[in-house]
Amino acid sequence: MEFLNNILTMLTPTPGEPLMMSSGLFWVLMLVFLPALAVLQSQRRRMTLFVTAFSLLCAIKGSGVLALLMLLTAAMDWVTAQAIATCNDDRRRRVMLWASIACSVGLLVYFKYANFALATWHDIVGGNFEPLDIILPVGISFYTFRTVSYVVDVYHGKMRPVDSLLDYAFYLTFFPCMVAGPIVRAADFMPQLYNYKAASPRAVWDGLWQFMLGVVKKCVFADYIAQYVNIVYGSPSGYSGFELLVAVLGFSVQIYMDFAGYSDMAIGMGRVMGFDLGENFNLPYRSLNVTEFWRRWHISLSQWLRDYIYIPLGGNRKGKVRQHLNLLTTMLVGGIWHGANWNFVVWGAGHGIALCVHKVLMPRLKAIDNTRAVTIASGVVTFVVVSLLWVFFATPDVGTAWGIISGMVTRFDAAYIPVLVSRRPLLCVLLLLAAVSHYMPTRWLQRAREWFVAAPWWARLLVFIVMVQVVLQVASNDVQPFLYAGF
Amino acid sequence: MLQYRVKPLFSLVGLLLAAFVIFFALSLCRDGVPLWDGATLKTATFVRDLFGGDTSAPADTTATTTVDVGKAEQEQPEAAAAAPAVRQPMDTAPKTILFIGDSMLDGLQPRMAAYANHNGHKLYGVRWYSSTTEVWGSSTRLKQFIGKYKPDYVIICLGANELFVRDIKAKRQRYVDEMLRQIGTLPYIWIGPPNWREDTGINDMLAASCRKGSFYLSKNDKFERGKDGAHPTRASAAAWCDRVCRWIVNDSYYPIRLDTPDKKFGTSNGTEVLQPNQK
Numbered sequence: 054m055e056f057l058n059n060i061l062t063m064l065t066p067t068p069g070e071p072l073m074m075s076s077g078l079f080w081v082l083m084l085v086f087l088p089a090l091a092v093l094q095s096q097r098r099r100m101t102l103f104v105t106a107f108s109l110l111c112a113i114k115g116s117g118v119l120a121l122l123m124l125l126t127a128a129m130d131w132v133t134a135q136a137i138a139t140c141n142d143d144r145r146r147r148v149m150l151w152a153s154i155a156c157s158v159g160l161l162v163y164f165k166y167a168n169f170a171l172a173t174w175h176d177i178v179g180g181n182f183e184p185l186d187i188i189l190p191v192g193i194s195f196y197t198f199r200t201v202s203y204v205v206d207v208y209h210g211k212m213r214p215v216d217s218l219l220d221y222a223f224y225l226t227f228f229p230c231m232v233a234g235p236i237v238r239a240a241d242f243m244p245q246l247y248n249y250k251a252a253s254p255r256a257v258w259d260g261l262w263q264f265m266l267g268v269v270k271k272c273v274f275a276d277y278i279a280q281y282v283n284i285v286y287g288s289p290s291g292y293s294g295f296e297l298l299v300a301v302l303g304f305s306v307q308i309y310m311d312f313a314g315y316s317d318m319a320i321g322m323g324r325v326m327g328f329d330l331g332e333n334f335n336l337p338y339r340s341l342n343v344t345e346f347w348r349r350w351h352i353s354l355s356q357w358l359r360d361y362i363y364i365p366l367g368g369n370r371k372g373k374v375r376q377h378l379n380l381l382t383t384m385l386v387g388g389i390w391h392g393a394n395w396n397f398v399v400w401g402a403g404h405g406i407a408l409c410v411h412k413v414l415m416p417r418l419k420a421i422d423n424t425r426a427v428t429i430a431s432g433v434v435t436f437v438v439v440s441l442l443w444v445f446f447a448t449p450d451v452g453t454a455w456g457i458i459s460g461m462v463t464r465f466d467a468a469y470i471p472v473l474v475s476r477r478p479l480l481c482v483l484l485l486l487a488a489v490s491h492y493m494p495t496r497w498l499q500r501a502r503e504w505f506v507a508a509p510w511w512a513r514l515l516v517f518i519v520m521v522q523v524v525l526q527v528a529s530n531d532v533q534p535f536l537y538a539g540f
Numbered sequence: 541m542l543q544y545r546v547k548p549l550f551s552l553v554g555l556l557l558a559a560f561v562i563f564f565a566l567s568l569c570r571d572g573v574p575l576w577d578g579a580t581l582k583t584a585t586f587v588r589d590l591f592g593g594d595t596s597a598p599a600d601t602t603a604t605t606t607v608d609v610g611k612a613e614q615e616q617p618e619a620a621a622a623a624p625a626v627r628q629p630m631d632t633a634p635k636t637i638l639f640i641g642d643s644m645l646d647g648l649q650p651r652m653a654a655y656a657n658h659n660g661h662k663l664y665g666v667r668w669y670s671s672t673t674e675v676w677g678s679s680t681r682l683k684q685f686i687g688k689y690k691p692d693y694v695i696i697c698l699g700a701n702e703l704f705v706r707d708i709k710a711k712r713q714r715y716v717d718e719m720l721r722q723i724g725t726l727p728y729i730w731i732g733p734p735n736w737r738e739d740t741g742i743n744d745m746l747a748a749s750c751r752k753g754s755f756y757l758s759k760n761d762k763f764e765r766g767k768d769g770a771h772p773t774r775a776s777a778a779a780w781c782d783r784v785c786r787w788i789v790n791d792s793y794y795p796i797r798l799d800t801p802d803k804k805f806g807t808s809n810g811t812e813v814l815q816p817n818q819k
Contacts, residue, residue, distance in 0.1 A: 077586030
């Protein structure tokens with residue numbers, strides 16, 4: 054009885070605290086959800102209803118009543134898409150399209166940017182600003198992107214409108230993608246739902262493997278390294294240049310492991326349930342230029358920005374100058390989408406400029422012989438540019454970011470290297486492992502995956518237990534602050 | 541056909557269930573499973589939370605001590621939620637104040653001493669550098685200092701070293717509870733840490749643990765950072781202390797006399813300094 058009580062307490066809606074797939078609560082819920090799914094998945098309608106209900110439960114857990122907004126958006130866009138598909142008047146179709154986009158984006162702007170806009174306005178006029186008490190519904194950024202892409206695709210005739218509101222609600226609320234993507238397009242997802250097939254044994258174990266990889270990335274690497282980064286970025290002026298450098302490198306690892314880890318969990322969960330959500334990260338720090346980086350980093354987001362902002366703006370079809378302007382605009386939108394803060398604007402603009410510079414230099418770069426040294430140099434330059442821009446992503450204001458970047462150079466002291474290695478061995482080991490796992494041949498990981506999928510049940514259980522135990526061991530280790538190194 | 545479809549998912553559920561049972565069994569060892577050379581296999585707290593929560597006090601703090609702490613030793617602190625919300629009347633009697641905490645006392649204590657000197661209080665400070673709630677709560681130091689100085693008012697400033705600890709409630713709640721247990725029925729004030737960035741829950745945990753009107757939330761205050769980047773400047777710390785004292789007088793559960801002193805800094809009646817790794 055107490056067990057049930059505790060479960061219900063944990064499921065109490067706590068706006069701003071979504072149900073994370075790496076949590077123990079999620080594990081327990083899966084013990085109920087998966088058998089029910091196994092029973093219901095032979096009948097698609099029942100399965101759709103059940104999974105939608107479960108997804109809504111997850112949404113309510115993280116957003117409270119604001120989760121109903123998701124249903125409202127779903128209903129509104131479903132109706133609009135139907136109307137667009139059946140309407141023959143181009144002008145009316147366009148009005149409906151823009152009305153739908155305005156509603157979806159308007160909600161996102163209100164929840165995500167109202168305080169930022171008001172604060173900026175009060176800064177300009179010198180007013181005294183009290184932030185509005187606005188709670189961001191969990192996943193609003195991601196479902197806004199999904200819903201916009203759906204209506205736009207229907208408008209352009211790239212897909213037929215979804216016949217059933219329940220099917221559309223299933224797509225929009227699909228819980229593995231709710232919190233952090235990937236941004237799966239309706240055109241890719243709906244055919245899988247219409248022709249739903251339960252996952253094969255191979256897909257189930259493959260999905261579990263991908264899920265476990267995600268948990269390790271998120272809970273072992275990202276969460277542990279984040280502690281060090283938080284401490285250093287919390288008071289950067291108190292740290293040497295070398296410690297700042299490690300924090301900057303650490304954040305590059307942390308943000309990749311965090312985003313890619315959550316994507317892996319979502320993709321793995323989707324695979325277990327019988328859905329292919331594609332790949333979202335493809336070893337991005339192997340990129341040899343910024344353009345390639347954006348083809349490997351958060352692929353579903355990059356493609357969304359390309360297809361729904363860059364190309365509609367004219368892409369590369371209207372001359373070089375316009376192409377560069379379009380790139381800059383697209384990256385600025387991408388930056389602002391990540392958060393309401395001037396630093397995200399700087400981060401987006403920085404990537405936009407880097408992309409433009411690469412486009413301009415491309416003819417000269419192509420003329421250089423592709424030797425091993427050139428490849429390594431290209432990789433290093435790309436990594437440095439991306440890492441420096443991450444500093445703006447991770448800090449609250451431009452001054453702090455600039456303080457960190459300049460501090461790396463002006464306060465660099467090699468004497469801190471042995472100190473850091475001896476005082477923070479686990480951090481060093483994790484950074485090293487992250488680098489090795491990123492740059493090692495992909496076939497090694499593929500072989501491990503194949504072994505796991507074909508392994509006997511007890512071996513898989515053993516691997517799962519080891520994975521959970523590693524998470525427990527690392528998660529219980531706190532990085533001790535270096536605040537008082539003087540003692 | 542149906543059997544073929546459901547089999548893989550049930551097989552997965554079986555794996556998850558078997559692992560859950562194993563971690564449940566391990567979680568019965570609350571302090572982990574000892575391995576070799578002091579290494580410990582950590583156990584899952586969430587499993588304990590599911591089956592009733594972790595309410596145990598840290599094992600090493602239940603040891604008896606010969607220090608006489610008088611009445612305070614005998615009684616348990618009131619739980620925050622059950623504590624009376626009614627504010628006590630201003631206690632104008634001179635107090636013996638014990639001020640403990642981490643290196644934030646470097647900035648706070650001189651100004652607090654000025655208040656103490658001006659208002660006829662005695663002030664004893666204990667600065668334990670790099671200390672945390674875990675460090676204090678897993679030792680009987682606080683109890684010993686209470687026994688030594690026999691304060692009738694305790695001020696704590698602790699938490700700056702725990703701003704970014706993950707799952708802080710699971711890891712530190714019991715140490716905070718233990719510290720409050722050692723304080724007993726003495727009136728106390730807990731000054732929250734000065735945040736440079738959003739914390740991972742230390743302020744929420746302290747606010748929920750302390751008696752109503754006994755926790756001063758510093759995170760919304762504005763501070764000027766010192767050169768080390770971690771502490772407020774001396775002037776900013778003095779201003780912080782002024783705000784805390786005004787709050788004690790006007791809003792705290794147990795107000796004492798703290799008229800604004802003429803001098804900027806004062807002299808404490810005693811200060812003890814403990815180094816980071818001192819046991």
